[in-house]
Amino acid sequence: MTLRVSLVAAARGSSRLAERFDDDRPLDQAGWHEVRLVAHALVPLGAAELRYCSPTPRSRATGDALGFAPMAQPALRDWEMGRWRGLTLGEVTAREPAAVDCWLADPRSAPHGGESMLGFIGRVGGWLDTRPADDALVVAVAEPAVIRAALVYALNAPPATYWNVDVRPLSTITLTGLPGRWSLSLEAGIR
DSSP states (O other): OOEEEEEEEOOOSSOGGGOOTTOOOOOOHHHHHHHHHHHHHHGGGGGSSEEEEOSSHHHHHHHHHTTOOOEEOGGGOOOOOGGGTTOOHHHHHHHOHHHHHHHHHOTTOOTTSSOOHHHHHHHHHHHHHTSOOSSOEEEEEEOHHHHHHHHHHHTTOOGGGGGGOOOOTTOEEEEEEETTEEEEEOOOSOO
16 A cells, blocks of 8 residues: 655745745746646646645645636645745845844754744644545645755755755656655656
8 A cells, every 4th residue: 555645845935036935925927827738747747535625825826727616625735934924035134144044053952933944844744644545546735845844854865854855836746655755755746
């Protein structure tokens, strides 16, 4: 019995330079355009028995636009950033440089009053490990931060690895395995 979980990064809600912590803005025009361009390649994932999404507006809209009709999962919500919510990294760095340095260096710290990195990775990993393990196919549309956390958890990588994973809008990764025993499955790009 093996579980197959495909994670699709939500389409963009803002330019990369305007990304904000715990951002809950809806898809922007570029995001809708990107969904239309890649939908043909991602629509087959909608055949999964279980279809989920982060509870953010752009994750829901991406999943709906792809025809997944996903169910929102609170455990797939974005990293809880406390008082930094809605701010860019540049804004936070200007206001609280020492707090940002601490946050980047220590995965147990949460100077913003939200979740620590370890707490966030653990929450997302807990969701992965509680999926039914009966040869099910699962698809989930999530925020890039959630997908990074899932990869770090699944690969049992050091928490600092999180900062070295780049998840672009509408990119897809697949994890296969059983709770607590995951593998990254890379697929051919041509279908």
